[in-house]
Amino acid sequence: MLKAISGTGVLRALGAMSGTSLDGVDAAIVETDGVSIARFGESGYRAYSRAEQQVLEAALGHWSGAEADAAAQVVEVAHAEALSGFETADLVGFHGQTLAHEPRGRGTCQVGDGQTLTEALGVPVVWDFRTADVGLGGEGAPLAPFFHFACAKWFGATEPVAFLNLGGVGNLTWVDPSKASAETNGALLAFDTGPANAPINDLLRARCGLGFDEGGQVAAKGTVATGALELFLQEAYFTRMPPKSLDRNDFPEMMDLVHELSDADAAATMTAMCAASVAQGMAHCPSPPSRVLVTGGGRHNPVLMEMLRVSLDCPVVAVEEVGLDGDMLEAQAFAYLAVRVARGLPTSCPATTGVMALVGGGTVSEPSA
Numbered sequence: 001m002l003k004a005i006s007g008t009g010v011l012r013a014l015g016a017m018s019g020t021s022l023d024g025v026d027a028a029i030v031e032t033d034g035v036s037i038a039r040f041g042e043s044g045y046r047a048y049s050r051a052e053q054q055v056l057e058a059a060l061g062h063w064s065g066a067e068a069d070a071a072a073q074v075v076e077v078a079h080a081e082a083l084s085g086f087e088t089a090d091l092v093g094f095h096g097q098t099l100a101h102e103p104r105g106r107g108t109c110q111v112g113d114g115q116t117l118t119e120a121l122g123v124p125v126v127w128d129f130r131t132a133d134v135g136l137g138g139e140g141a142p143l144a145p146f147f148h149f150a151c152a153k154w155f156g157a158t159e160p161v162a163f164l165n166l167g168g169v170g171n172l173t174w175v176d177p178s179k180a181s182a183e184t185n186g187a188l189l190a191f192d193t194g195p196a197n198a199p200i201n202d203l204l205r206a207r208c209g210l211g212f213d214e215g216g217q218v219a220a221k222g223t224v225a226t227g228a229l230e231l232f233l234q235e236a237y238f239t240r241m242p243p244k245s246l247d248r249n250d251f252p253e254m255m256d257l258v259h260e261l262s263d264a265d266a267a268a269t270m271t272a273m274c275a276a277s278v279a280q281g282m283a284h285c286p287s288p289p290s291r292v293l294v295t296g297g298g299r300h301n302p303v304l305m306e307m308l309r310v311s312l313d314c315p316v317v318a319v320e321e322v323g324l325d326g327d328m329l330e331a332q333a334f335a336y337l338a339v340r341v342a343r344g345l346p347t348s349c350p351a352t353t354g355v356m357a358l359v360g361g362g363t364v365s366e367p368s369a
Contacts, residue, residue: 005091005124005342010038014089015335016079018097020168020248021197021297022056023211024048025082026331029089034339035181037154043328046082048074059099060249063109068099072111079112080120091364092117093338094127095330101247103139107131115365126338128363133348138355139245142171145190145352146340147333149175149182155322162282162289163319164308165330166298168198169246170278173352174285183346183358189286190352191242194277195251197297200270203255207263216271216303222264224272228257232273238280243354274298275307282312291315295326337362 005011011034016027025048029041048056052074059071075097083092096112114127130140148163157177165171170193179187197212204210204218213219232254237244254273258266282288291314298304299318308316319326337347341362349358 005339006344008343009033011090011339012041012088013091013093013335013339014083014086015093015331015333015338016083017095017330017334018075018078019330020098021201021212022048022053022168023297025078026328027082027086028325028328028331028335029086030332030335032150032336032339034336034343034345035150037150037336040325040332042086043325043331044082044085045327046078048078052078056097059111061100063100063106068109068111071097071099072113075112076116079117083117083121089123091124091126091338091342092121093334093336094125095129095334096127098248101141101245103134103141103245107134108140114363118365118367122367124342124364124366126341126362126364129334129337129341129347129361132361133353133355133359136355136357136359138348138353138359139243140353141245142173142190142192142352143337143348144171144330144333145173145175145188146182146347147336148173149177149188150336151324152177155324159290160287162285162292164193164278164292164294166196166274166294166296166304167330168196168248170194170196170274170298172278172281174289176286183349186286188349188351189242189284191244191281191284192246193281194237194246194274195254196274198248199251199254200267200274203258203266203270204263207266212297213267213271213301216301218264219267219271219301219303222262222266222268225258225261225265225269228261228269229272229276231257233276233280238277242284243350243352245353268303271301271304272307275304275311278308279311289314291317293317293319293322293324295319295324295329299326
C-alpha cells in the first residue's frame with residue numbers, strides 16, 4: 001500500500017483534527033496529489049462528551065503519565081468513531097491532541113497512536129506531524145500554511161491574502177499566490193497571533209457553566225476594560241518576530257486581568273484581547289493582504305468579527321466567502337499534509353515555523369498484514 005500512495009496521482013485522503021478548544025473531532029476528505037487540490041469531499045464531526053472533555057482538560061500540560069495515557073485513549077476512540085463512518089480513503093492524516101507545546105524547551109506533545117488507529121481503520125495513517133520540525137529547530141506550528149497556499153490557488157487568488165484561524169489559539173498565514181509553490185521564497189509567512197477562543201471558553205465554563213460564548217451573546221453585553229487590554233498587549237510575545245508559536249495556556253495572566261470584572265465585561269475584554277493580538281500580528285506581514293479570510297470557531301462570534309473589522313485595514317470575511325468550509329479547514333489541512341508526507345514533500349519551511357530548512361514531518365503507519 002505504501003508504494004501505491006507514494007506515486008504521483010490524486011489520492012482520496014481523510015484528515016482529522018482535534019484542536020485546543022477541545023470541542024470534538026473534525027474529519028474531512030480532500031482529493032489531492034499533494035500539490036494542488038482536485039476536490040473537497042464529505043466531512044463529519046464527532047463531539048466530545050463533557051466527561052471526555054474533562055479527561056482531556058486534566059491532561060493539558062502533561063507530557064506523559066496516567067493523565068496523558070487517559071487522554072490518548074479518549075482521542076483514539078473518538079477518532080476511530082469519527083473516521084470509520086467514511087467510505088473508502090487511501091490514507092488518513094491524524095494530528096492527535098496537543099497536550100503541551102514548548103518548541104524552545106521540551107518540544108511538542110500530541111497524544112494518540114497512529115498505529116492503533118491504522119489497525120482500527122485498515123488504511124495507512126500519517127501522524128506525528130510536528131516532531132521532525134521541532135527537531136530541526138522549528139516551532140512545530142502552525143502546520144496549515146502549505147495547505148493555505150493550495151487553497152489560495154484553488155479559489156483563484158491573484159493578490160496576497162491572509163488566512164486567520166481562530167481556534168483555541170489564533171494563527172495567521174500570509175500567502176502570496178503569485179509564487180509558483182509554497183516552497184518558493186516569499187510565498188508564505190505564518191505564526192500564532194495570540195490566545196483566541198480557549199481562554200474565553202475557560203472563563204465562561206468556570207463562571208457561567210457555558211461551553212463557549214455562543215454568538216458572542218455574553219461579550220455583546222459587556223464593556224471592554226481598556227486598562228486590562230493595555231496590560232495584556234505589553235506581553236513580550238507580541239514584539240517577537242515570527243515565525244513563533246504558542247501553547248494553549250501560555251497567557252495565564254489573562255484570567256487575572258479580568259478577575260474583578262463582571263462576566264460580560266470579562267468576556268468582552270478577552271474577546272478584545274484576541275482581536276488586538278491579531279492586529280498586532282498584522283504588522284509583521286510582508287505586505288498588506290487584500291483581505292483576511294477567517295476560519296475556525298471564532299468566525300461565528302459576531303462581536304469578535306466586528307472588532308477585527310474595526311481594527312484591521314482590509315476586508316475581514318469568513319472563508320465561506322471564497323467557497324471554503326471554515327469548520328473543516330484544519331481537518332482538510334491534515335488530509336492534504338498526509339499526502340505530502342507520503343510522497344516525501346515538505347510540510348513546513350523557515351517562513352512558516354522557523355525550521356532551518358524545508359522539512360517533511362510525519363510517520364506513516366500501515367495495517368498489519
